[in-house]
Amino acid sequence: MNAQPQLSRRRFVVGSAAAIGGLSLGFHLPFSSEALAQGAPAAAPEVNAWVVVKPDETVVIRVARSEMGQGTLTGLAQLVAEELECDWSRVTTEFPGPSENLKRSRVWGNFSTGGSRGIRESEQLVRQGGAAARQMLITAAAQQWQVPAAECRAQKGVITHAASGRSTTFGAVATAAAKVPPPGAITLKDPKDWTIAGKPLPRLDTKDKLTGKQIYGADLNFPGMLNAAVKASPYFGGKIASFDADAIKDKPGVRKVVKLDDATVAVVADTWWHAKTALDALPITWDEGPHKALDSAAIAATLAEGLEAQDAFVGNSAGDAKGTLAKAAKTVTATYAYPFQNHATMEPMNATALFTDGRCEVWAPTQNGEASLAAAAEAAGLPPAQCEVHKLLLGGGFGRRGFQDYVRQAVLVAKQFPGTHVKLLWSREEDMLQGFYHPITQAKLTGSLDEQGNLTALHMRISGQSIMAFVRPEAMAGGMDPVVFQGLTPKSPEGMLGYSIPNILIDHAMRNPPVRPGFWRGVNLNQNAVYVECFMDELAHAAGIEPLAFRRKLMANHPKHLAVLNAAAERIGWDTPPPKGVARGCAQIMGFGSYVAAAAEVSVENGELKILRIVAATDPGHVVNPAQVERQVEGSFSYGLSASLYGECTVAGGRMEQENFDSYDVVHMHQMPKVETIAMPSGGFWGGVGEPTIAVAAPAVLNALFALTGKRIRTLPLKNHSLA
Amino acid sequence: MPRLNVNGQVREVDVDPDTPLLWVLREQLALTGTKFGCGIAMCGACTVHIDGVPTRSCGLPISAVEEAQKIVTIEGLSPDGSHPVQKAWLALDVPQCGYCQSGMIMAAASLLEQNPKPTDEIINQEITNICRCGTYNKVRAAIHMAAERGNAG
CATH class of the missing domain: 1.10.150.120 ([2Fe-2S]-binding domain)
Known part of the structure; x- marks a missing residue:
């Protein structure tokens, strides 16, 4: 009767043979510990760093960026396959190891997966990788046939020499191709000739997600593995005063109570449930630290002071905004606020580590394998070359898994148990309390209108938190955080303001409460779009001009911004009157290199907002997989609406108040509107897709709500306002 | 020892009776397709069928499950993903x-x-x-x- 359970104790549940061969679609361990130790690459010879062709014609494409649901794995494989001219039905993928990347002079480039950069910043590198591999395969065939390579071509994994009627396959010449010197000059295909890229191909990582076979970090199991639950001080800047390990030492399965640092304690047990319940029972006295009186009201007051402060960093300035406003006959002023948010990935933070004499291995869902490697090496006290990170598919990332605190913790615990795998998994409560929160800001906007309703000047004062000051102070420009001005800058391929305003000043009074901020999907574009796009609506109404027409007047010099706005407005039927009890709103912004707009239709029933339709238009320059773009747009609305309708982390007594989904609500099925996506790539640039649309969700809906009710929501989230 | 009928097999598990079904599935029976999301039955990642009724397993102690009750997890929904x-x-x-x-x-x-x-x-x-x-x-x-x-x- 008890035969089955031992199975998991004897072998690694995913099936180690499949994993080591890198063959399993769902679980990629291309460089297993054994292979690394022997210095051996994957079983089949690689043509180059990006492409392995096996004798059975399977094409393994290496993907350096992380897959967290955004579809980058499939998109990058499409770009390689397009240039490679392989048979897409034979494509599989694997993640190269970060340590391997270092050993090979970072041949795979940057592993960091954030800022909607996964595809746009690696498209050149991976397309060249695919093209080079194709040329090497063709050269190998041509050498065998003793014909000029230029007379041969490759298609769907088959190389042909038309003149002699000969043909062969990639698999047959792969070993020879691996010895061909890489080509000097590489010409990439014109995107208009694409047959694999640009197509709405199904994802490569779906199947195992439907049967429970997909192994996420939280699911890992190794023979003899121990489990760790962890608790860090919930108080900002707090520490552990004391804990009583003896009180739980006899609890079932408990092996050890480990103090990881001044603020963090872990309980290690045979199962995670034992570790978690023992940790919950562990008497801990916290030293609440220097901020124990901090609350949301105090933070809001600090930010409000910044709205009026003399000193501020200037992110956009032209003409004389302050002078024009001072003399203007008609001005409009409004103050907005955006709260802290938690990423709330579905899979809580976790990592598994194995520390042995002189070596450390980590298995982690991470948005940046190289940062994980650095964190692991530092925690292990070993050089990175003696460490490796095995990347897993992420159960959500949204920016949270770019931070490596959970990797560090796992390694620190594993050091206490040399030779034994230790899986460290956070509870949801730990995940909510140990966030890198969406930064908190306020903005005061003042605009002046002339008699024709033209916007003559705009001053936008942002007050609040800087992510970069906390995360990468070395990247600050003279104390200024340029990322604060996402979507608001005068000239930037990343995100320029889409309005021409003769006198403009956008500045930032940095106010950093002692709450750690982080990159939260959409980053600062989220609140900047709410501030600018809702205020544009306010100005339009003050000018007595219809909001879309008001915007268009200011957008003549911004044709790409205008094109997406027009497309969204046209699709929603802006020029036709909405049904009774329904109103429309729109918004546009540029961010992460892409132009996005949204138009929403809303109603209010029984005091509750109903979003009936929402249309998105996006111009990311190029689209690698239209089906994934559509999913990212839908996901962006879900994420953006979760934040604007419900999302808010509040501070009381020097810590966050929300600990789980009962107090941190998000959009569910019944609140998810119908989404219509217009992808309109105009070519000539590469923009991101995963994030920008989030920013236009809230302002489009809030502007529609104003059109319907006359109620202007300036402080998010909406749940704090009555619509009755 | 508590006995559970999981995916058509009766399994004996050596755990405390107040252990949630989720952790018995994941840690005793190696059925990790059922996920841990919140631990308070709010998110639904841990949903299994008990006698056909969708049930959030993270908050359900196994002492509340009878041996006669049929538990089906994602691994048992169909033999080959063909549901x-x-x-x-x-x-x-x-x-x-x-x-x-x-x-x-x-x-x-x-x-x-x-x-x-x-x-x-x-x-x-x-x-x-x-x-x-x-x-x-x-x-x-x-x-x-x-x-x-x-x-x-």
Whole structure:
């Protein structure tokens, strides 16, 4: 009767043979510990760093960026396959190891997966990788046939020499191709000739997600593995005063109570449930630290002071905004606020580590394998070359898994148990309390209108938190955080303001409460779009001009911004009157290199907002997989609406108040509107897709709500306002 | 020792009776397809069927489950991913990160057992699982597709 359970104790549940061969679609361990130790690459010879062709014609494409649901794995494989001219039905993928990347002079480039950069910043590198591999395969065939390579071509994994009627396959010449010197000059295909890229191909990582076979970090199991639950001080800047390990030492399965640092304690047990319940029972006295009186009201007051402060960093300035406003006959002023948010990935933070004499291995869902490697090496006290990170598919990332605190913790615990795998998994409560929160800001906007309703000047004062000051102070420009001005800058391929305003000043009074901020999907574009796009609506109404027409007047010099706005407005039927009890709103912004707009239709029933339709238009320059773009747009609305309708982390007594989904609500099925996506790539640039649309969700809906009710929501989230 | 009927097999498990079913499935029976999301039965990632009823296993102590009750997890929904819901999910390429999808699929399969042709309103009411990637519209469409095609799909 008890035969089955031992199975998991004897072998690694995913099936180690499949994993080591890198063959399993769902679980990629291309460089297993054994292979690394022997210095051996994957079983089949690689043509180059990006492409392995096996004798059975399977094409393994290496993907350096992380897959967290955004579809980058499939998109990058499409770009390689397009240039490679392989048979897409034979494509599989694997993640190269970060340590391997270092050993090979970072041949795979940057592993960091954030800022909607996964595809746009690696498209050149991976397309060249695919093209080079194709040329090497063709050269190998041509050498065998003793014909000029230029007379041969490759298609769907088959190389042909038309003149002699000969043909062969990639698999047959792969070993020879691996010895061909890489080509000097590489010409990439014109995107208009694409047959694999640009197509709405199904994802490569779906199947195992439907049967429970997909192994996420939280699911890992190794023979003899121990489990760790962890608790860090919930108080900002707090520490552990004391804990009583003896009180739980006899609890079932408990092996050890480990103090990881001044603020963090872990309980290690045979199962995670034992570790978690023992940790919950562990008497801990916290030293609440220097901020124990901090609350949301105090933070809001600090930010409000910044709205009026003399000193501020200037992110956009032209003409004389302050002078024009001072003399203007008609001005409009409004103050907005955006709260802290938690990423709330579905899979809580976790990592598994194995520390042995002189070596450390980590298995982690991470948005940046190289940062994980650095964190692991530092925690292990070993050089990175003696460490490796095995990347897993992420159960959500949204920016949270770019931070490596959970990797560090796992390694620190594993050091206490040399030779034994230790899986460290956070509870949801730990995940909510140990966030890198969406930064908190306020903005005061003042605009002046002339008699024709033209916007003559705009001053936008942002007050609040800087992510970069906390995360990468070395990247600050003279104390200024340029990322604060996402979507608001005068000239930037990343995100320029889409309005021409003769006198403009956008500045930032940095106010950093002692709450750690982080990159939260959409980053600062989220609140900047709410501030600018809702205020544009306010100005339009003050000018007595219809909001879309008001915007268009200011957008003549911004044709790409205008094109997406027009497309969204046209699709929603802006020029036709909405049904009774329904109103429309729109918004546009540029961010992460892409132009996005949204138009929403809303109603209010029984005091509750109903979003009936929402249309998105996006111009990311190029689209690698239209089906994934559509999913990212839908996901962006879900994420953006979760934040604007419900999302808010509040501070009381020097810590966050929300600990789980009962107090941190998000959009569910019944609140998810119908989404219509217009992808309109105009070519000539590469923009991101995963994030920008989030920013236009809230302002489009809030502007529609104003059109319907006359109620202007300036402080998010909406749940704090009555619509009755 | 407590005995549980999981995916058609009676399994004996050596755990404290107040251990939640989720952790028995994941840590004793190595059935990790059922996910841990919140621990308070709010997110639905841990949804399994108990006698056909969709049940959030993270808050359910195994002492509350009788041996006679049939527990089905995502691993036992079909032998090979051929359940109509799984087929519709594949056809519409529903998952993004995929972490919530075991629970979504189990909730959807159970809904279709009770209501073979659910309307949007019923789907909205019955599927209360959380997805942070935002697959809701694809989930809704796939439920309709599974209802339409049934085993023929």
